[in-house]
Amino acid sequence: MTSGTVFDIGYQNYHGVREGRSRGRLAVYKDGLRAALGLGRGGRAKILPWFFIGVLSAIGLVMALVAGAAERLGGPGSAERAHIPTHSDFYGIASIILFVFAAVVGPELLCRDKRDGVINLYLVRPLTGADYILGRWLALLTVMVLAAWLPQIILFLGLSGGDPLPMEYLKAHWWDVPRFLTAGLVMSLYATTIALLTASFTSRRAYASVFLVGLFVITTPFTAGLAQEMKGSAGEWMSMFNLTNIPVHVNDIIFGEISEITSEAPARKLASWILASWCAAWTIIPATILWARYRRLAP
Amino acid sequence: MLEASTGVRVTATEQRVLLSVDHLTKKYGDVTALDDVSFSITDGITAILGENGAGKSTAIKILLGLLQPTSGTATILGHDASSSVETRARVGYMPEHDCLPSLISAAEFLTHMAEVSGLPPSMARTRAADTLRHAGLFEERYRAIGGYSTGMKQRVKLCQALVHDPAFVFLDEPTAGLDPAGREEMLALIRKTHREFGISVLFSSHLMADVERTCDRIIVIQGGHLVHSGEVSQFTKDTETVFIEVDANREELVTALRERGVVVTPDGGGLTIEGPDVSVYDHVRDALVQTQAPLRRMAPRRRALTELFERGEK
Numbered sequence: 055m056t057s058g059t060v061f062d063i064g065y066q067n068y069h070g071v072r073e074g075r076s077r078g079r080l081a082v083y084k085d086g087l088r089a090a091l092g093l094g095r096g097g098r099a100k101i102l103p104w105f106f107i108g109v110l111s112a113i114g115l116v117m118a119l120v121a122g123a124a125e126r127l128g129g130p131g132s133a134e135r136a137h138i139p140t141h142s143d144f145y146g147i148a149s150i151i152l153f154v155f156a157a158v159v160g161p162e163l164l165c166r167d168k169r170d171g172v173i174n175l176y177l178v179r180p181l182t183g184a185d186y187i188l189g190r191w192l193a194l195l196t197v198m199v200l201a202a203w204l205p206q207i208i209l210f211l212g213l214s215g216g217d218p219l220p221m222e223y224l225k226a227h228w229w230d231v232p233r234f235l236t237a238g239l240v241m242s243l244y245a246t247t248i249a250l251l252t253a254s255f256t257s258r259r260a261y262a263s264v265f266l267v268g269l270f271v272i273t274t275p276f277t278a279g280l281a282q283e284m285k286g287s288a289g290e291w292m293s294m295f296n297l298t299n300i301p302v303h304v305n306d307i308i309f310g311e312i313s314e315i316t317s318e319a320p321a322r323k324l325a326s327w328i329l330a331s332w333c334a335a336w337t338i339i340p341a342t343i344l345w346a347r348y349r350r351l352a353p
Numbered sequence: 354m355l356e357a358s359t360g361v362r363v364t365a366t367e368q369r370v371l372l373s374v375d376h377l378t379k380k381y382g383d384v385t386a387l388d389d390v391s392f393s394i395t396d397g398i399t400a401i402l403g404e405n406g407a408g409k410s411t412a413i414k415i416l417l418g419l420l421q422p423t424s425g426t427a428t429i430l431g432h433d434a435s436s437s438v439e440t441r442a443r444v445g446y447m448p449e450h451d452c453l454p455s456l457i458s459a460a461e462f463l464t465h466m467a468e469v470s471g472l473p474p475s476m477a478r479t480r481a482a483d484t485l486r487h488a489g490l491f492e493e494r495y496r497a498i499g500g501y502s503t504g505m506k507q508r509v510k511l512c513q514a515l516v517h518d519p520a521f522v523f524l525d526e527p528t529a530g531l532d533p534a535g536r537e538e539m540l541a542l543i544r545k546t547h548r549e550f551g552i553s554v555l556f557s558s559h560l561m562a563d564v565e566r567t568c569d570r571i572i573v574i575q576g577g578h579l580v581h582s583g584e585v586s587q588f589t590k591d592t593e594t595v596f597i598e599v600d601a602n603r604e605e606l607v608t609a610l611r612e613r614g615v616v617v618t619p620d621g622g623g624l625t626i627e628g629p630d631v632s633v634y635d636h637v638r639d640a641l642v643q644t645q646a647p648l649r650r651m652a653p654r655r656r657a658l659t660e661l662f663e664r665g666e667k
Contacts, residue, residue, distance in 0.1 A: 065487055065550045068480060068518035072442055072471040081468035095456050096497070171452035175513060178417050178446040179469045180439050 078181045079189050086193025090159045106155040107201050113148055114205025118212020125217055141230045145305045146313035149298050153245050157266030160249025161259040163190045168257040183351035195246045202238035237305040244301045244337050251340040254347050273297045281320050293321035300336055303329040371521050371553050377425035379411050386411040388577040397569035398547050398554040408577040409557045413523050442471045445514030445522035455499030459509050463516045470517035484512045504535035524556035540567050596654045598623040602646035609640035
């Protein structure tokens with residue numbers, strides 16, 4: 055048996071590499087990802103984000119199973135003939151869940167930092183307010199993209215695996231992949247920006263979440279009702295203010311077909327460039343306001 | 354010798370200037386928060402004293418590069434404070450108010466803060482554990498911060514300011530809200546920060562007792578003006594008084610003291626002698642003998658901080 059002595063070598067100054075502002079930005083982004091998904095936090099912090107990701111994935115899985123069963127029972131092409139929902143319909147079906155997910159997760163990234171005062175510690179480090187908000191925005195965008203793409207990937211794997219001729223299915227439908235990736239990205243950019251802009255106005259997470267859920271849920275019947283009353287061109291423009299539908303119209307443009315949720319919306323009659331520009335405006339303007347609010351932030 | 358990482362010039366014979374402000378003025382509309390203030394800070398522990406609204410926080414924010422001065426310059430670690438975000442990688446800041454997340458552990462929080470200051474992840478983890486060990490929180494490092502006592506939270510706040518091994522650290526009211534034992538521990542940790550860790554400190558406080566026991570130098574700001582800047586020992590000497598209480602012949606004693614050139618002021622039931630030096634005690638003894646005034650009490654006494662500010666305004 056050998057014996058040893060433990061020495062306290064005292065405080066050691068750090069002489070290693072300092073990676074500066076780029077490391078700081080990356081750290082804010084990584085922390086944002088962890089906060090959004092509840093990683094490194096207690097069990098309660100994980101419940102909501104993973105519940106929503108689970109629900110969205112389950113929708114993709116059920117759609118794949120239904121389509122696969124139809125193909126098996128009715129033969130190749132029967133799912134399409136029976137108008138069973140597929141990639142082009144998914145974001146229409148799941149849009150409200152995606153927006154509620156953004157409403158729940160988005161405020162977690164900004165409100166808690168403000169309420170606890172941690173934001174003051176970021177701003178006295180080699181970071182600017184713009185670096186901070188960019189890191190948080192990218193973190194939520196990453197999580198939103200994950201939540202939007204994962205069910206579509208499950209659906210694609212399910213549809214190709216469930217088809218009696220999987221390789222034939224892949225050859226015929228590979229073009230759906232870039233389409234759902236693009237549509238998912240548009241949806242995520244839109245939801246991320248609006249969620250964070252709303253969260254930037256309060257330090258209370260619950261207020262921001264309730265406001266956002268209300269915004270997305272209430273504008274749908276409200277604008278639909280007004281659009282029906284107004285009719286014509288005015289009704290089409292009123293229908294554009296249905297916040298849930300704004301990125302779904304772009305999804306329709308990308309897939310080249312009207313999805314179930316927008317088939318009743320008068321705005322679908324407007325030109326594609328108007329619908330795309332409208333969605334871009336609802337993303338770029340809130341992003342600019344968000345950036346301006348944080349750019350000159352000081353503790 | 355030129356220290357490459359901080360840009361601070363150091364020679365064997367002179368102390369390095371870590372931070373300096375030169376004719377600094379900051380105005381918010383018609384309100385002047387700082388008016389032509391100049392001082393410099395070298396290695397050591399320096400206190401910045403002032404009442405609420407005196408301009409301390411404005412000065413610190415300008416030095417951290419968070420506010421632009423209206424005129425004048427502020428230099429920190431050899432760089433212009435207003436134009437160098439990167440310099441903040443070598444500066445620590447402990448705010449007065451709450452700034453800690455409640456849900457995550459101290460170890461995780463400090464690791465994150467070290468990374469935000471530019472340290473690679475593996476080194477950030479090591480530094481977080483080391484810093485918590487030196488602050489006496491090693492055993493508690495995996496507990497959520499929300500469950501810590503006020504004293505422990507205050508130490509975590511100090512740790513986040515030190516975790517990236519800054520050359521200089523700003524501490525804003527570090528003893529605020531602490532009980533006497535917690536205050537002692539925090540002051541000991543601040544002394545350790547400079548004497549053992551080699552990190553220079555600028556801390557703001559309202560408490561003269563804390564300042565005297567901890568600091569080497571002092572800067573007093575009042576109403577945006579610099580009232581005093583220098584060694585604490587000199588400051589203490591300049592501001593010390595002697596309080597005398599006699600049972601009778603008080604007026605005769607005042608006259609006798611004034612005849613000897615002693616500056617004396619009636620103060621309640623006693624007398625206050627300004628700026629005492631060694632000879633004052635001899636003069637008091639002689640005056641007491643001359644006037645046959647029976648001495649009840651004689652003790653050195655320090656002015657209250659508010660009195661100092663009043664004196665500064667005059």
